[in-house]
Amino acid sequence: MAELGSIVEKVRSKNAGPFWLTIDIFCGSAQAFARVRDGVSTDRVAGLFQTEASELKRFDIPSLNVVKFSLPRPQVQGTRADRDMHGASYAALIAELEVN
């Protein structure tokens, strides 16, 4: 087992407009890509965000060694309940996942 952040190049989360959050896992190699693709289920990511897997879009992109998730923002950007205007800190939740 390893922490995902230690086996990939970078995990980035950003707003995709005020209503969506998008997370890009740059795996850096085909081997790391396979570990992330197989070790990070959509259900697990949905669980981190306390939402349903059906709310997530998932893209496994072997040509870039990238796994990408997009989901409606946990809070709409800039609402009173929102804590992170640019959504960049959500990446930490993914980077701290344990993978095989």
Place this chain on the structure above:
Amino acid sequence: MTRILIPSGALGLGYDKTALERGIAAKPDLIAIDGGSTDSGPSYLGRGVSKYSRASTKIEWAGLIDAAQRAGCPLVIGTAGTCGADSAVDWLVGITEEILRERGATLRVAILKSGQTEIKAAALAPLHPAPEIDDALLADCTNIVALAGAEQIQAALDTGADIVIAGRTTDTAIIAALPLQRGCHPGGAWHGAKIGECGALCATNPQSGVILVDFDAEGFTVTPLADGAHATPHTVSAHMLYENSDPFILYEPGGHLDVTGAHYDALDDRRVRVTGSQWVPGRYSVKLEGARRVGYQSVLLTLLRDRRYVENAPAWCDDILTKCRAKAEARLGTDAFEIELRIIGRDATLGALENRANGAVELGVMGIVTAQTPELVDEIGKMLNPYLLHHPLTPEEEQPTFAFPFSPAEIERGEIYEFCLNHVLPLEHPMDAFRLEVREIG
């Protein structure tokens, strides 16, 4: 071939002057720069103002006006003044007047406004996820803008303008407009515009800013111009991921771009050529953004360094919230307010999603008070203040005192806003929701 020079991802972020000189020497057909986005939050659209310094904007904009004059091509800015509201367009027009007066030059300026004042809820179609809306909510918005596409920018260019100052547009429209008008490959035009919209973010050395995109009948070629900046098939194709919920599909007014079949080829160690992108025409509709006032807010900050309080901060906060809320309700005769305490150093960033515990040396407690009037916010903030300064964990102990970094501890944030539209407006004709004006300025 149509050559577009993009100095940086946004006016106000700066650009590499040496690289810009190379761009001018390459004889571009148009210089395009983005003026904003929603990324800094709803306050800018709500107030109709820019997030960037006026002095920085003026210096950079003057530099680009000079660059376009020397290159002999038009200069286009989209989403002027961060939010693209009419007042933000007027702000940049005012800066432009000042620059041209100082230069003693007269130029033709096309001004495209995107502000919407007569929108009805029944005319809009929701995207997912869309807030509930009705006509009352729309009337409540301080600013609603429609995102212009390529057609409205083309109309502005058709006036023979030296400078186009546009309100809210899609990030890509200002780059795609001219190549599309000249018959370049439509998939390539939109795809190249998306790749170029953040300047050199699609290359190595992403903060260097300046890039050239050459559009032709089959696709486009990206050339970063700063020293040490290289575009590779990886950096270019990876840019489709950036701030995009779907890395293969991009919706624009009048259709969508599909890059599933795109090929990325390195021409050399610096330039990338892209072909195979598809434009799929659809119904003509424009996306809307709206912001409305949701109240007033003040923030307080206190710092806990005493170990016992650091360890028991959540219980301490819960107790304060209960007592302060009861006091405010009793003394102010209303329960129409919100008090929130976020523990910085524990879970202030992720809230309920935080799944790690740590042993912090100190914690910040940020109090956030929200209500409908500034007077009520002020009163509640002043009631919360003594709790954050002196509230004991147990009634028996000596009165503690915590660290206030400021006097007064309350920081007024003024009026606060929320984005309240994720909707599209179908249009019969692209100019129906937009207004174009041409002025000789100088």
